[in-house]
Amino acid sequence: MSVLHSDGEGLFIAPNLGYKIEWGEENSLTLEHQLLILQKADTLASENRLKEALELFSVAMRYGPVRPEQLSTLANCILRNFKVKHDSYDTDKITLSKNESSRVNSCDPFSCPCCHRFLSEPVTVECGHTYCKRCLQRDLFSKCKLCRYNTTRCGTVQEHSPNVILSNLLEKWFPNETKVAKVIGEMEDMSRRRCFKEALVLSSNMIKSDPSDVLGRLCRAEVYAGLKQYKSALKDLEELCLNSPGWPEVYFQKGKILQEMGCTNDSLQGFLQCLALDGDFTLAKKEVEKIVYDVLSPACENVKVGPQEASLGSSPHMHSKVEATNAQAKHPLPMHPYHKEKCDAPCRLESTEPSCLSRAATLHASGHLGGSGTEEGLKRVSSAPQLGGQDKGVLLKRKLSFSEAGPSLTHRGGNKHKKQGDMVPAVNCVPSPCREVPAELLEASDFECPLCMRLFYEPVTTPCGHTFCKSCLERCLDHMTQCPLCKDSLKEYLASRQYNFTEIIDGLIKKYLPEQHLERHKMHIEEMEELSDLTKNVPMFVCTMAYPTVPCPLHVFEPRYRLMIRRCMDTGTKRFGMCITDPQKGFVDFGCTLQIRSVHYLPDGRSVVDTLGWKRFQVLSRDIRDGYNVADIEFLEDLKVEDMQGLLKLVELHNQVYEQACTWFQNLKSRFKGQILQHFGPMPERETDIQATPNGPAWCWWLLAVLPVDPRYQLSVLSMMSLKERLAKIQQILTYLQSVYNE
Structure with missing residues (x-):
């Protein structure tokens, strides 16, 4: 048995976390051990310790399959280091750029918050903001640009249906822009149907008539890519990078084309530039994960690594791979901007920052690796504070490296030797001018x-x-x-x-x-004020008996009562009346108002409403509003006993009935007692001041709710305004129930 630990080289299993690796008969890690390594690698990546995280991910992947999405934390770490290295992608500047985008959109409501172009086929998503149908169909973002709402659910054809009213208004107000948007949609539809030649003619004519149409040029680049004319596609994209340096989709499409050409190194650069401008660009994030996965994956799935080799971060597989790399590095192939339709080497475009991942990523595709530049670039980046010590990361040296070229991005003048201070700052794509409705x-x-x-x-x-x-x-x-x-x-x-x-x-x-x-x-406002009156046109729920301070859960399924409950919530009163039915009048003359504590809506529109009894009332007049009953009411209050002698007698009666009620409840069978406790809760405690509230002691209403008597009899007690009479009625009921029980 061997224990792997952090010793400055190779595999790092932190002793303070208690990780312990045991080797089996074939000296291979178990699935559980692989999971521990992945967890540790995630932790290192989240702490921005890129080199060590890469090493652990690489080791873990040689002991079993790992899904590309499991490298999400590592991809985020690589992106953070990319931003740190290139200050033009500084977080503050990106934040400023996003604020500027919001300001532009508030100025021009007819611009898409994602691409900042005219709203073509506007689709309103669940959060209430509107985007181009094109941006949604292409999954160009995962969160709303304005409110950060997760838009990943907006993926079905129905959810991409354009806003009918807005589409008609835009076509009426801005016919020219709408016409151009339709042509763009027609081109993209042709591309989806692989009618690339027809789409090329259409896009070229559009660019000829309006050379400033950047979306048309982007579409033409995609058409060129479909025709395998990568040189022309990259040329269009390079021009877009100059004119719209902050448009994430341009860099994503550039990365995809470079990926098709086999230039993994430079395609990664494009995807990172895209994510630096828009961290919610899900498709670019997935591509980065896939590339990193391919770089770290072993060439042979059956490679087994022993404890000694793993602890040193090396293996026979890795040694052979490095030897092959060094052998081919002696005869490097030339670098091409876009001289060939299908390049045989990793492309280094003038507008593309040299990759932070090694040319070893494209070794199988290109057969090229810069040996001396690899080591020198690694040393330079390893010395950065965020990447850890220079002596760590044996696997990183063999599988990953950083180019020695300087951090140059897209330049206005095309001069790749410009200094970093002369770089064009990362800003969002140039927005369309603000439009006004005629x-x-x-x-x-x-x-x-x-x-x-x-x-x-x-x-x-x-x-x-x-x-x-x-x-x-x-x-x-x-x-x-x-x-x-x-x-x-x-x-x-x-x-x-x-x-x-x-x-x-x-x-x-x-x-x-x-x-x-x-x-x-x-x-x-007038309608809401009318609905908010607690004594005039009060909504009435005709259902069951309700009592002050007693819970009353309700299942609301009728359309009229759905509307009633919703209005109670919208007005803020959260109160309505509850009465039992009456054959002649519709509902009885006395009831209790309920206060809504919470509403749980069911998927089909029904709801479970948790209410609590509030005040008793008497009905003065009846009416109907939108299908449900309403009434003018008057609240009831107990008449207080003022003289001392009468109050003493009232307290004595109160205590006597309370003790009698406790005895009755304790003598109930466990089954009935449990049902009462579950539905109504425990019996309230005896109150010191029995006249403190308009409705009297709470335990009286709790007892009245659980007593097995006719609702009409309960209603007569509810309507009493004398506590003495109410206690006498309750005592009469308890005496009768005890006599029946004794028989």
Whole structure:
């Protein structure tokens, strides 16, 4: 048995973590031991100790399969070091760039928050922000650029349905931009169908008519790549890097093309540049993970490493690989910017920073490795504080290295010898100019809800692309789980309850229709104030008996009561009345108001409402609003006993009935007692001041709720305004129940 530990070389298993590695009969690590190494490697990577993390990941991968996504922490570490090495990707500058993007989008609501281009086929995601359909289909981001909401769920065809109202408005207001966007969409559709020649003609004509159209040039680069004309594709991308140095998608596409050419080293550089500009670019993150995985993976899956070799960070497999590398390094091949359609060596483009991973990553594809430059570059980067000691990382020296070239990025003038201080700072792609809606084309009728036929208030957009007032849509979903217009299923939308306002439509109304919006807002406030009155038109739930201070859980499934509960929550009162039914009047004259403590919504729209009894009331008048009962009410309070002698007699009666109630409850069978405790909780303690509250002692109501008597009899006790009479009634019930029990 051998124990691996941190000794300055090779494999690091921290003694303070208690990791202990035991070797089996074939001197191979078990799955459990591999997991420990991966955990340690993750820890090192999160601490920015890149060299040591690389070594451990490499060792772990020689003892069993590891998925590329398990290298996520390592990829983040590599990206952090990349940013540190190139100060043009400094975090503060990136943050400033993102703030600038937000400012641009607030100025021009018709720009996509992701690509900052005109909103072509605008799609509103669950958080309420709107993006190009193209950006969503290509998975160009994983979190909303404006609110950080996770957008990975927006992946189905239905969820990519364009916002109908917004699409019509953009086509009406900006016909030229909409036409260009349609051509771009047609080109990309041709590329998906692999009609590259037709797409090339279309994209070339677009660029000829408007050389400044960067999206058209990006599409043409993709078409060139589809035709295997990598030289032309890279030329277009290089021009985009000069004109839009902060556009992450350009660097991602550049990395993909270089990857197809077999230039793994430089493709990694492109992906890192992309992630440095946009850390949420999921596709680039996955590509980095795959490249690092390929670099660290052993050439032979059956390689076994003994404890001695593992502790030194080497193996026969590694020795043979290094020997082959050194042999081929004696005859290096020339480097090409893009001289050949299919390069035989790792490409080093003028605009691409030399990779931080070794040319050994592309050894099998290219047969080239810079020997002296590899060692020198490693020493330079190893001396950086964030990478650990210079004497560590035997595996890193053999499988990974850092290029000796200086940190030069994209340059305006194409001069690759410019100093770092002359570099173009990393900024987001040049945004489109702010657009204004033509006044003659602005109509308030374009912003009317198709359900209430009024100006949108708190507009929300469904996954199928239709927009409604939030309250209007919720009322429709109370009755059916389909879109009111197209009848598409909204079951998932209802289950998620992500009714976030469509900010672009809400913002357009406030900006261009301020007077109409103010009038609509006042109307809404008046409606809410009317619904907030606790004595006038109080919503009534006709169901069961309720009592002050006693819990009353409810299962709400009828559409009218869904609406009622939602209004109670929206107004902030969180209160409604509870009465039992009456054949003649609809509901009885006395009841108890309930206060909502919490609402748990079920996926199909039903809800479980946790309520607590609040105050008793008497009904003065009845009415119906939107299908549910309402009433004008008057609250009831117990009449207080003022004289001392009467109060003493009342206290004596109170104590006597309380003791009698405790005796009755204790004599119940365990089964009944358990059910009562589960539903109503324990019996409240005796109170010192029995007239402190308008409803009297809480234990009286708890006892009345659990006593097995007719609801009509309970109702008569609820309506009493004298504590003495209520105690007498309860005593009468308890005496009767005890006599029945004794028989």
